Amino acid sequence: MNLEKVVFGFFVLLAATLNFGFFLGDMSDPELHNSYELFAAVVVNLIATVLKFGDRTQIGAVHLATSLVASLQLIAAALVWTYGSEVSAGGMDGETMAAVVSLSGGALLANIVSVVLLVVETVSFQRR
Amino acid sequence: MSSPVSSQTSNLPVVETRRPSTGILLVLRRMRTPIIVLIGIFALSTVGLTLVPGEDPQGNPHRLSIFEAFYFMAYTASTIGFGELPYPFTPAQRLWVTVSIFMAVTGWAYAIGSLLSLMQDRAFRAALARRHFVNKVRHLGEPFLVLVGYGNATRSLARSLDEMGRRFVVVDDDEERIAGVELDAYRADSPALLGNARDTEVMALAGAAHPRCEGVVALTGDDDTNLDVAMTVGLLRPGLPVIARTSSRDIADRMELFGASEVVNPLDRFGDHLRILLRSPASYQLMVWLTSSPGSPLPPRRDPLPTGRWVVSGDGRFGRELTEDLRAEGIEVDLVGGGHPDSTSDSVQAGDLDAEHLQGAVAFVAATESDMTNLWLLRTAQQMNPDLFLVALQNRASNARLYESAGVDFGMLPAELIVHEVLARLANPELMQFLPRVPHMGEEWSDAMVERLVSAGGDGAPDLWRIVLDQREAPGVQHWLSDGHLTLSDLLRDPHDRDHALHIVPLVHVRDEEGTIAPEPELLLEPGDVLLLAAPASARRTLADTLAHPSTAAYVVEDRVVPSSWVWRKLTRTSL
Structure with a gap:
């Protein structure tokens, strides 16, 4: 067992699950989406991105790309949330919340691709 | 499937070279841990700060939002410090902030320290330098030469090439010499690669497979390296001119087998120069002048060499060849030392030189490949017969002063010979039609030619x-x-x-x-x-x-x- 692989798999999976958890629930209802969960998703996604730095294989490059997409989408979601709750006069309304959740939905797609890549990599490694 | 068209149009081989993007990859790889530590510290302190209870000036409970906490941590951790926002903190919050500051400062120190130590890392710098070099070579838009080795000969060759406005790339496996390329401050940007030229990949990186490469010059002191370069280039790019140095006939044959267009043998050339000088000092003067770098002053014309009995003392094969060269000019020559066919040692022995040989001789040639032996031979010969005309093969440029004080009448540096030779070939192929015929034209013709050149353009070459x-x-x-x-x-x-x-x-x-x-x-x-x-x-x-x-x-x-x-x-x- 390779500890590096464990840590890598852990963060990739955790990024996807946190993202999924935040995405669950009615899109426009702020009550159903926890800000700490979004924060955790951003942080874990950033860590997963850094873990993918410096891999010169083809699959490593795609890994990095998906993680960058997910991180950017989640950071965008966090920015929209901050704008809604701190700047906008109307406060956190349903429209803003829907934007946040749909952005995190996009990130979720990228995270799913990441997990698929992880599985593909693992399976093809065992075949050899 | 290969299309016949492409195989006809491109005769350039595809040489697989690892794209040396190692520099940035290495940074990313090594910076993984520091960056993750930083992210972790930030996340922990931010979340912690939102959880610690605070209050506004009216005493109502107020917790920082994630954004406010992140903002506060961002300026606090980077030691900017705008104060406590939006309201003065409670003691509980200050307690947490104290802990966070220590964590964050440690995290930053760790990250920046890692980055700085990476910058000083040898492997990293070598990777960067190589990448830089490859980029420069790839974007060379003018024809250029690849110079292998950066010793004395190549160095003065490079200077002359630079003066002629030619571009070149240097490969050497010695770090100091590579640094020397930069110090020599050429007019044109001259990329230099640290690497062993015997490695095919190094030669490919250096541009041997580049479409603008117009030739490879291998003048290292090591015959094997030169041979390897000649073979590599001969196989990679058949037909690309290669000028290689060797002092062995055998290796010269092998080089020619692989298509080396010119093989320069400094020891052979020494004999040639002596022959030309014997025939006509003006021709010799003309040839040396025309092959020197543009603007060099007219070399002084030498007095005719003495004719009479010569004594040659040199290492085995070379001594014999020089003797044959001189005999071909009709000169009586005695070969001393190293010439015994059955002798196991090629070098000159102490007892080889005796007064008998030197009495009545007019000239003495010390032509071993060791400067110290040459100097010792010269001194011995001079003591036995003070009137001798002394000729010496000078091996190292740094010993030129020693030869001067030993009273040498005619000395030649192999490095110098090579440079003149290579320069003539590179500068103008037509010049090689001219030079070999000069010695046959006679003293008067050469003298008139020198006069014409001087009256046309002055004393500079x-x-x-x-x-x-x-x-x-x-x-x-x-x-x-x-x-x-x-x-x-x-x-x-x-x-x-x-x-x-x-x-x-x-x-x-x-x-x-x-x-x-x-x-x-x-x-x-x-x-x-x-x-x-x-x-x-x-x-x-x-x-x-x-x-x-x-x-x-x-x-x-x-x-x-x-x-x-x-x-x-x-x-x-x-x-x-």
Whole structure:
């Protein structure tokens, strides 16, 4: 067992699950989406991105790309949330919340691709 | 599937080279841990700060939002410190912030420290330098040479090439020498690669497979390296000129087998130079001058070498060859030391030299490959017969002063010989038609030629350049060329006043691959002829006018003033 692989798999999976958890629930209802969960998703996604730095294989490059997409989408979601709750006069309304959740939905797609890549990599490694 | 077209059009081999993007990858890889630590610390302190209870000035409970906490941590951790926002903190919050500050500062120190130590890492710097080099070579837009090794010979070759405006790339496996390339401050940007030229990949990186590469010059002191380079290039790019140095016949044969276009053997050349000097000091002077870098002063003419009995003392094979060379010139030669065919040792022994040999001899040649042995031989010979003319093969440039104080009359540095030789070949292939014939032309001819060159361009070695009298290089004179009325002397008249001739000395005229040296002024030129000319740079520019503009050419050739614009020509009813 390779500890590096464990840590890598852990963060990739955790990024996807946190993202999924935040995405669950009615899109426009702020009550159903926890800000700490979004924060955790951003942080874990950033860590997963850094873990993918410096891999010169083809699959490593795609890994990095998906993680960058997910991180950017989640950071965008966090920015929209901050704008809604701190700047906008109307406060956190349903429209803003829907934007946040749909952005995190996009990130979720990228995270799913990441997990698929992880599985593909693992399976093809065992075949050899 | 391979298409026949592509295999015909591109004869450049595809050499797989690892794209040296290692630099940035290495940074990313090594910075993983520090960056994750930083992210972790930030996340922990931010979340912690939102959880710690605080209150506003009215005493109502108030917790920081994630954004406010992140903002606070961002400026606190980077030691900017705007104060406690939005309200003064409670003791509980301050307690947490204290902990966070220590964590964050440690995290930053760790990250920045890692980055700095990475910058000083040898492997990292080497990777960066290599990447830089490859980029430079890839974007070279002009023809360039690959110089292998950066020893004395290559260095002075590089300086001359730079003066001639040629581009080159240097490969050497010695770090100090590579650093030396930068210190030597060439006019053109000269990329230098640290690496062993015997490695095919290194040669490919250095540009041997680059379409603009016009040749490879391997002048290292190590025959094996030179041979490897010649073979590698011969296999990678058949037909690419390779100039390689060796002092062994055997290796020279192998180099030629792999298509090395020129093999330079400094020891052979030593013999050649002695022969030329014996025949005609003026020819020798002319040849050395023409092969030195542009602007070098005219070397002094040497006195004729003494004829009589010579004594040669040298290492086995070389001593024998030199002896044969000299005997071929009709000189009586005694070979001392190293010449015993059955001797196991090639070097000269202490007892080899005796007074008997040196009595009545006129000259003594010390030609071993060790400077110390040479100096010792010279001193011994001088003691036995003080009137001897002393000739020495000087191996290291740094020992030149020792030879000088030993009273050597004629010394030659192999490095110097090589540079002259290689330079002549690289600068002008036509010059190689000229030089070998000079010794056969005799003393008077050479003397007159030196006089002509000096009166044309002064004491500095003239610029040598070739012109091809075709549509591309000489569009201005095509009209007269095709009529067959253009003589060489007409072409070389001054466009400012055609009664004067330009200060240009024609050295070689080539027609249908047949070269004539020092062509007559009355020679009728034909389209496609090639001329090798020697002149100062100003005359070169003036001649370029004649070659390019038909109206200038009309004045120079026929003494007619032809308007240069089409309209005016029609108005004045003149034509070319």
